[in-house]
Amino acid sequence: MKQAVRFASTPRGRVAYSVVGSGPPLVYLLGWVSHLGLVWDVPAHRGFVEALARRYTVIRYDKLGCGLSDRGRAEFTLESELEVLGALIGQLGLKRYSLFGSCEGGQVAAAHAVRHPDAVASLLLYGSCARGEDLAPEPVRQSILSLIGAHWGMGSRVLADVWLPGASAELTDAFARLQRAAATAETAAALLDMFYRIDVRYLLSEVQAPTLVMHRRGSxxxxxxxxxxxxxLIPGAQFVALEGRMQPIYAEGFEGAASTILAFLGDQGGLRPASGGGGLTEREVQVVDLIAEGLTNASIARVLGVSVRTVDAHVEHVRAKLGVRSRAQMAVWASEQRLSRR
Structure with missing residues (x-):
């Protein structure tokens, strides 16, 4: 699959995001620091995303201050993260979607789900926690932050050892280099400090979306x-323990992790990928799925990274193949396809 990287304007700066795959939207909040351009060259990460993208439209983005997004950033708070996420979702025109958050991205995803219960169809959290200060004693947290600020090369290597225990020297070095390319020492330290400071314990009981929580046993x-x-702390949440010690979800057995996610999403009635039918192509099925979620042609074009004219053509082809006239009839067809797969 090819990754298309684009930019969305938010009140706090331009955010780089990528769209891969087809099907209902799955917004993936990457943990700590990221670089969409470089991480796509990591085979395990790419394989993990591609596994999800065979059935869902996977949308990932670099936080402000990281990767291909604007590097200037002054505020590092949960509220600033929520503002950027909301602006991105609004620009893409998403009306209903699943959220997948890793590390502090899980905290942000949970808070967003509480504020937008009618929009979030499913919530998936991996390698996260309710209160960041529980990650380590205060002296340890301060030592790590000081090391990052004083010597980013050494700090990135120490964190790579923590995130990838037992990994080969080659893999550890590559991960450390990716961290340094993704953010400056100041930004990396500020984002980690933000993770330490976020506390979402008080709102988790308000999560209404079906939730899957995944975690490595030996992290x-x-x-x-x-x-x-x-x-x-989340009502009705499913908990799945993943074997291994490495923190990145793709670093160990990404096929199993992807299968767990797909199985969970498949069990939810809100956003299942519609099966093919009526002679529709995979792209046409994807367009119908997004129409069923209430997106306009312009919004679909932004999500898929194509022109509005291209979406218009797909819609006309769908009308002809299914023998329908209205978007409502297309949505009914998509719903019937979902019901037939239960």
Whole structure:
């Protein structure tokens, strides 16, 4: 699959985002620092995203201050993260979508789900916690932040060892280089400090979306018991323990992690990918799915990264193949396809 990177304007700056795959939208909040251009060249990460993208439109973005997004940033708070996420979703015209958050992205995703219960169809959290200060004792947290600021090369290597325990020297070095390319020392430290400061315990009981919480049993970066606590605070949440020690979800057995996510999403009635039918192509099925979620042709064009004229053509082809006239009839067809797969 090819990754298309584009830019969205937010009140706080331009955010780089990518769209891969077809099907209902799945917004993926990457953890800590990221670089869409470089991480796509990591085979395991790419394989993980592609596995999800075979059934969903996966939307990822670099936080402000990181990767291909605007590097200037002054505020590092939960509110600023929510503002940027909301602006991106608004620009893409998404009316209903699933959210997948990793590390502090999980905290942001949970808070967004509470504020937008009618929009979030499913919530998936990985390697996260309810309160960031529980990640490590205060002296340890301050030591890590000081090391990043004083020597980003050494700090990135220490964090790579924490995130990828037992990995080869080659993999650890590559991960450390990616961290340094993704953000400056100042931004990396500020984002990690933000993770330490966020506390969403007070709002987790208000999450209404069906929720899946995943966590590595042997994670050093985010202890396993914190993931279990997170799941216990969300009403009805499913908790899945993933084997291994490496924090990135794609770093160990990404096929199993992707299968777990797809199985969970498939069990939810709100956003299932419609099966093919009526001679529709994969892209046409994707367009019908997005129409069923209430998106306009202009919004669909932004999500898929194509022109409005191209979407208009797809819609006309769908009308002809299904023998329907209205968008409502297309939505009914998509709903019938979903019901037939239950």
């Amino acid at each position: 050093r970066a985010v202890p396993f018991e914190l993931g279990r606590e997170l799941a216990s």
